[in-house]
Amino acid sequence: MKIAFTTKGIYWDSVMDSRFGRTEYILVYDDETKELTNFDNRSISNEAHGAGPKTAQKLYEFNPDILITGNGPGGNAASVLKQAGIKVFIGASEMSVKEAYEKYKNNVLEGL
Amino acid sequence: MKEIVVISGKGGTGKTSITASFAVLGGNNVVVADCDVDAADMHLLMQPDFAQQEDFYSGELAVIDQDKCTQCGDCANVCRYGAIPIVDGEYIVDALSCEGCGYCARVCPTQAITNIDLMVGKWYVSTIKTGGVMVHAKLGVGADNSGKLVAKVKNEAKQIAAATNNEYIIVDGSPGIGCPVVSSISGANFVVLVTEPSVSGLHDLKRVYELVKKFKIKAGCIINKADINNEVSGEIEKFLEKENIAHISSLPYDETFTEAMTVGKTVVEYEKNKLNNSIVESWERVQLLINN
Amino acid sequence: MNIAIASGKGGTGKTTLSTNLAMLLAESQKVVLSDLDVEEPNSGLFIEAELLHEENKFKMIPEWTKDKCTLCGICQDVCNFHAVIQLGTKIMVFPQLCHSCYACSELCPTEALPMIPKKMGVLKHFNSGNLSFIESRLDIGEEQAVPLIAQTIQYVNENFSDNIIRIYDAPPGTSCPVIEATKDADFVMLVTEPTPFGLHDLKLAMETMRELKKDFGVVVNRYGIGNDDVLKYCTTEAIPILAKIPNDRRIAELYSSGKLIYNQHPEVRKQLDSIKNCILELNQMSAR
Numbered sequence: 001m002k003i004a005f006t007t008k009g010i011y012w013d014s015v016m017d018s019r020f021g022r023t024e025y026i027l028v029y030d031d032e033t034k035e036l037t038n039f040d041n042r043s044i045s046n047e048a049h050g051a052g053p054k055t056a057q058k059l060y061e062f063n064p065d066i067l068i069t070g071n072g073p074g075g076n077a078a079s080v081l082k083q084a085g086i087k088v089f090i091g092a093s094e095m096s097v098k099e100a101y102e103k104y105k106n107n108v109l110e111g112l
Numbered sequence: 113m114k115e116i117v118v119i120s121g122k123g124g125t126g127k128t129s130i131t132a133s134f135a136v137l138g139g140n141n142v143v144v145a146d147c148d149v150d151a152a153d154m155h156l157l158m159q160p161d162f163a164q165q166e167d168f169y170s171g172e173l174a175v176i177d178q179d180k181c182t183q184c185g186d187c188a189n190v191c192r193y194g195a196i197p198i199v200d201g202e203y204i205v206d207a208l209s210c211e212g213c214g215y216c217a218r219v220c221p222t223q224a225i226t227n228i229d230l231m232v233g234k235w236y237v238s239t240i241k242t243g244g245v246m247v248h249a250k251l252g253v254g255a256d257n258s259g260k261l262v263a264k265v266k267n268e269a270k271q272i273a274a275a276t277n278n279e280y281i282i283v284d285g286s287p288g289i290g291c292p293v294v295s296s297i298s299g300a301n302f303v304v305l306v307t308e309p310s311v312s313g314l315h316d317l318k319r320v321y322e323l324v325k326k327f328k329i330k331a332g333c334i335i336n337k338a339d340i341n342n343e344v345s346g347e348i349e350k351f352l353e354k355e356n357i358a359h360i361s362s363l364p365y366d367e368t369f370t371e372a373m374t375v376g377k378t379v380v381e382y383e384k385n386k387l388n389n390s391i392v393e394s395w396e397r398v399q400l401l402i403n404n
Numbered sequence: 405m406n407i408a409i410a411s412g413k414g415g416t417g418k419t420t421l422s423t424n425l426a427m428l429l430a431e432s433q434k435v436v437l438s439d440l441d442v443e444e445p446n447s448g449l450f451i452e453a454e455l456l457h458e459e460n461k462f463k464m465i466p467e468w469t470k471d472k473c474t475l476c477g478i479c480q481d482v483c484n485f486h487a488v489i490q491l492g493t494k495i496m497v498f499p500q501l502c503h504s505c506y507a508c509s510e511l512c513p514t515e516a517l518p519m520i521p522k523k524m525g526v527l528k529h530f531n532s533g534n535l536s537f538i539e540s541r542l543d544i545g546e547e548q549a550v551p552l553i554a555q556t557i558q559y560v561n562e563n564f565s566d567n568i569i570r571i572y573d574a575p576p577g578t579s580c581p582v583i584e585a586t587k588d589a590d591f592v593m594l595v596t597e598p599t600p601f602g603l604h605d606l607k608l609a610m611e612t613m614r615e616l617k618k619d620f621g622v623v624v625n626r627y628g629i630g631n632d633d634v635l636k637y638c639t640t641e642a643i644p645i646l647a648k649i650p651n652d653r654r655i656a657e658l659y660s661s662g663k664l665i666y667n668q669h670p671e672v673r674k675q676l677d678s679i680k681n682c683i684l685e686l687n688q689m690s691a692r
Contacts, residue, residue, distance in 0.1 A: 018299045022263050048170045048258040049291055050486030050501045057489045071298055071327040075545065076498045083491060090328065122444065123576055124415010150577040151413030153601045172484065192505055208583055213505035214484045253612045256579040287414060288443060290547045310660035312446045341660035365653060370629045373600055
C-alpha cells in the first residue's frame, strides 16, 4: 500500500504541511518496499488559482491509496481525489511525518 | 508558533482595528501578515518602514508585437472578453479586459502575441512601531487578490516567525468567501470571526463560517457594536452556541476606535477608554483558546 | 443616465446610500436600483417590493464527451486556469475555475468538449411604485462575479429606457468586479468615511476611477467622526463633495434592523435631497 503525505521537507522527521493545494512537498511511502519517495511541489506558489486540482493531479500520478494531510483539500481537489479513489485522512498538522504515520496507524486521524 | 487568522465576511465590522490592537498587545512576540490586500489599511496603524519590497506577479496579459502583426483579426475573433479592439488601425490589447487565457496567442498565425506575467502590485517586509515585523502588500488598479498573493504573504511571515522564534502569527484575513479567504485560513491554528449585529452581519458570518468549518479549524467570535441591536446580538450568540464557536467577547458601540485611528493609534495605545480592557481581555482569551 | 455607487472598501455605507437615494428619487420619478454586489447583495434587505420576474443566469463551460475524446491532452495544455485536467483516461472540468475562454473547446481536434450553459446565479426583478429593483446573486461556490455583473447590466439596458435614472450599487474594492460595475456609468459616487482608513480607501477608489476616466464625486458618510483630512483632500484635488451624511448611532441602529433612514432623519433627508438635485441636473445635461 502507498501512503502520501503533504509535507514541508523530504524526510521522516520533516514537518507536515497542513495545506493540501499549496503543500511544499509530497512524500509517498510504500509500506511493502519500505521506500520513501518525494516530489518537490514548491513551484505551485506561481499559480494564482487552481492550486488544489493541480496538486491533486500530481498526486494521482503517484497512485497512492491513502493521503494524510492537515486541513483537508478544498472542493475542487476533493473531487479529483475522490475520482482517483484516494482515501483522505486529515488532522495531521504541526507534527512530523513519522508522527502523522503513527497516528494514522493508531486510527487517530479523521477520515473524510 | 501558532497562526491566528482574523476574518469577517462583511466590511466595516472593525476587523482591522481589532487585529491591529492584538498585534500591538503581542508586541515583538508576533509577526503580522496583512492579507486583506484589497483594502490594506492596517499599515496606517502600524507605521511600517517598508524596508524590503518586491514586485508581485500574478496572472498573464497578452501583448501584440505590431511588427509581426498582419492584421488578420484572428485574435480578436476568438477573444470572448472583447479585449482586442482596433485602435488607429492596429489591434491592441485592453489590459483591463484581458483575462490572460492565452487563446489569442495560440491562434495567431505569425506568433505576434505573447503572454507576459502581469506585475500587479508589491509586497513588503517591514519593521513596525512595536519592534515586530509585518508582511503586507499593495495591489494595483484592477488587480484581484488571489490565493497566490495571500500564500506568499503568509509564507513570508511564517519563515520570519520560525527564524526569530516568534510565538504567534496574526493574519488580517481577506474579505468574502472566495479563493483569497480560503488561502488566508488554510494552515491556521485558530480563526477569530469579527461580526456586527446587523441583518447583513449575521448573514455574512454564517457564510464565512461554512468555510472555517470545512477546514476544521477552531474558531472564536467577537461581536463588535453588540449593543446596536440586542435582538440580532442574541441571534448571533445562539448561532455561536449551536456551532460550538467560542464567544470571545462582545464590544459596545464605541467611537474610540475611530478617535484612536485618527491619530494613527490602536485603541489599546489610546488614552483612557472603556474599550481598552475588553480588547486586552479578548486577546488573553484568544491565547487561552489557542493553547488548549 | 447611469449612476454607480462605489467605495474602496466594504462597510462604508454604499448600500445605505443607494437604497435610500433610490427610494427618495422614486417619490417623484421612475428609477431603477440594481445591486451589483453579486457576492453579497444586501440592498434587498432594505427594499420592500413585489417580485415581478426571476431568471437563472448562466455561464458557458466545456462538457467532456467521452466517446469523441482521444485523450490527446490539448485541452489541459491550453487551459491557463487549471479548469480542465486529464486524470488517467478521464477529463475533469472545474466550472468554478473556468473563465469561459472557449480555448479548450475550440482547439479540441475532435470536438469532444462542447460548451454548455452552467447556472451561476439568479437575477430577480422587483417593483414598488416608481422603483424597479434588480438584484443578482451569485450561487455559493461560484467565484467569478464579472460575468454575472455584465449580464445584470445588460438586463437593465434591455428592459429600461435610457431616460430613466439607474442607480448601480457596485461591489467594494478596486478589482475587476468594480471595474465591470462602473465602466458604463455616466457618473460615480464614491462613499467614504472621514477617517484615515476612509481617506486611504478613497484614494485607491479615485485612482481606479481616474484610470477608467470617469466623472466622480464623493459622499462623506458618518460625517462628524474622525477628522477633516478627507474634506481637505477633496478640496485640494478639486473633487466635488456631494453630501455629508451625519454620524449618528440611530442610523446604525436602523441599518442593523434593515430599515431605511431617508424618511426618519431630517438631516439625512436634507443631504440626500442635495444628491438628488445633483443627479437631476446631471440627467438634464446628459439629455441635452
